[in-house]
Amino acid sequence: xxxxxxxxxxxxxxxALTACAGAAADxxxxxxEVTGVVIDVQGNLQGTDSFTILIxxxxxxxxxxxxxxxxxxxxxxxxxxHVLSGAKVKVxxxxxxxxxxxxxxxxxx
Numbered sequence: 001x002x003x004x005x006x007x008x009x010x011x012x013x014x015x016a017l018t019a020c021a022g023a024a025a026d027x028x029x030x031x032x033e034v035t036g037v038v039i040d041v042q043g044n045l046q047g048t049d050s051f052t053i054l055i056x057x058x059x060x061x062x063x064x065x066x067x068x069x070x071x072x073x074x075x076x077x078x079x080x081x082h083v084l085s086g087a088k089v090k091v092x093x094x095x096x097x098x099x100x101x102x103x104x105x106x107x108x109x
Contacts, residue, residue: 029094034061035109038082038089048076051103053091063093063103072107079106 036053039060043049052062071078082089088109093101 029096031092031094031104033090033092035088035090036061037086038079041077041079041083043077045077048079051079053089061091061101063091063101065103065106069103069106076106 034053034055036055038051039054040052041048042051048065050062050064052060055061065076069076079089081087090105090107090109091103092105093103095101
């Protein structure tokens with residue numbers, strides 16, 4: 001094959017893989033796991049609206065908890081303790097079409 005055809009094939013495969021990134025074979029969003037330090041929690045005693053973690057690469061990630069999400073079986077408000085202690089958390093999340101990061105699991109790292 002010529003170099004041009006090889007390059008075109010490589011570009012096509014790369015685009016196909018990029019288009020599929022984040023989606024599982026069944027069409028659902030693929031979950032992503034990160035570890036970081038909780039730096040902000042938005043909400044009140046009745047619920048957590050969102051929380052922000054500083055992940056290991058230095059970027060901040062704002063997450064919205066899925067309804068009913070617990071922190072290892074306890075209240076999600078435990079995240080406020082992590083803001084004070086600096087203890088790392090592990091979060092599993094998906095990304096909605098609008099770019100919202102939805103936390104589906106959260107616990108101690």
